[in-house]
Amino acid sequence: MSENELIDKERIPQHVAIIMDGNGRWAENKGKKRTFGHECGVDSVRMIVEVASEIGINYLTLYTFSTENWKRTEAEIQALMSILISSISTELEPLKKNNVRLLTIGDATSLPVTVQKMLNHAIKATSQSTGLSLVLALNYGSKQDITSAARKICQDIENKKIVLSDITDNVFSKYLSTANIPDPELLIRTGGEYRISNFLLWEIAYTELYFTKTLWPDFDKDEFYKAIHNYQTRETRYGKTSEQLAKLKN
Numbered sequence: 001m002s003e004n005e006l007i008d009k010e011r012i013p014q015h016v017a018i019i020m021d022g023n024g025r026w027a028e029n030k031g032k033k034r035t036f037g038h039e040c041g042v043d044s045v046r047m048i049v050e051v052a053s054e055i056g057i058n059y060l061t062l063y064t065f066s067t068e069n070w071k072r073t074e075a076e077i078q079a080l081m082s083i084l085i086s087s088i089s090t091e092l093e094p095l096k097k098n099n100v101r102l103l104t105i106g107d108a109t110s111l112p113v114t115v116q117k118m119l120n121h122a123i124k125a126t127s128q129s130t131g132l133s134l135v136l137a138l139n140y141g142s143k144q145d146i147t148s149a150a151r152k153i154c155q156d157i158e159n160k161k162i163v164l165s166d167i168t169d170n171v172f173s174k175y176l177s178t179a180n181i182p183d184p185e186l187l188i189r190t191g192g193e194y195r196i197s198n199f200l201l202w203e204i205a206y207t208e209l210y211f212t213k214t215l216w217p218d219f220d221k222d223e224f225y226k227a228i229h230n231y232q233t234r235e236t237r238y239g240k241t242s243e244q245l246a247k248l249k250n
Contacts, residue, residue: 006225006229007055007225007228007229007232008232009055009056011232012055012056012057012228013057013184013185013186013228013231014057014058014059014182014185015057015058015059015060015061015181015182015183015184015185015186016052016057016059016060016061016184016185016186016187016188016228017060017061017062017063017184017186017187017188017199017200017203017204017207018048018060018061018062018063018187018188018189018190019063019187019188019189019190019191019196019197019199020041020044020045020062020063020064020190020216020219021189021190021191021192021193021215021216022037022190022191022192022214022215022216022217022218023037023038023040023041023215023216023217024037024038025037025191025215026040026041026215026216026217026218027040027217029215034076035075035076035079035080035083037215037216037217038079038080038083039083040217041216041217042083042087043217044216044217044218044219044220045062045087046091046094047220047221048060048219048221048224049095049098049100049132049134050098051221051224051225052132052224053098053099053100053131053132055228057132058132058133058182059132059133059135059181059182059184060132060133060134060135061105061135061136061137061181061184061200062134062135062136062137063137063140063197063199064084064136064137064138064140065080065084065106065111065137065138065139065140066137066139066140066141066197066198066199067106067107067139067140067141067144067198068141068197068198070139081111081112081114081115084115084118084138085114085115085118088102088118088119088122089118092121092122092125092126095122095126095129095134096125096126096129098131098132099129099130099131099132100126100129100131100132100133100134101126101127101128101129101130101131101132101133101134102119102122102123102126102133102134102136103123103133103134103135103136103181104119104123104135104136104137104138105135105136105137105138105140105145105177105178105181106137106138106139106140106141106145106177107139107140107144108138108139110139111138111139119136119138133181135181137199137200140177140199141198142198142199142200142201142202142203143198143201145176145177145178145202146176146201146202148175148177149172149175149176150175152175153167153171153172153175172202173202176202176203178200178202178203183203183204183205183206183207184200184203184204184207185207185208185231186207186208186210186227186228186231187199187200187204187207187208187209187210188210188211188212188224188227189209189210189211189212190212190214190215190216190219191212191213191214191215191216192211192212192213192215193211194211208231208234210227210230210231212226212227
């Protein structure tokens with residue numbers, strides 16, 4: 001039985017987040033430049049977006065460029081930005097055709113102007129789509145996002161828009177760049193590393209984590225189905241017991 005056949009179509013996670021790791025190592029293993037891995041990684045993105053849309057996932061968040069990625073060489077950063085522009089340009093019509101809405105989280109204002117223009121155009125062009133929401137985390141870092149939210153809350157308290165007693169988990173969440181996006185039920189990290197790397201730290205408090213040694217360019221449909229099936233074998237209890245959950249279901 002294939003991994004696809006093992007999936008319970010009635011228990012598909014609403015939101016899946018992915019740390020797409022291993023592009024550079026994949027290329028180096030083949031004696032190629034790291035940028036070749038990033039280019040090939042785009043094929044995996046396209047494939048996973050298609051699968052996510054097909055099986056009914058509502059949100060797919062991809063860790064595309066972190067705040068820490070600015071520490072890479074200038075040549076690699078420029079290559080990544082170039083790949084981002086060309087990918088969005090090439091994939092825009094397929095996204096519209098497949099009813100996919102494009103969103104971003106992170107500080108896009110620090111990205112090159114050409115990237116910002118392409119993103120704004122694609123976001124506007126897909127704004128009426130009602131299917132999968134594809135969220136690109138660009139110049140994103142969770143600690144930075146949380147710090148920014150804290151500043152905004154302090155500013156609103158200072159301006160008397162809210163008072164200290166108003167602040168709850170839900171209120172705080174509204175100040176994050178993920179404010180209008182549900183928390184992910186499943187976080188996948190490819191590439192064999194077992195860490196979160198400053199990604200959605202607030203949002204993954206109750207998220208199921210799935211780590212695979214598969215490098216991102218090799219992460220195909222079967223690998224994605226395997227991750228979904230693994231998620232479906234788990235039970236998220238949110239502090240309750242299995243017996244309590246069973247009673248709630250009944």
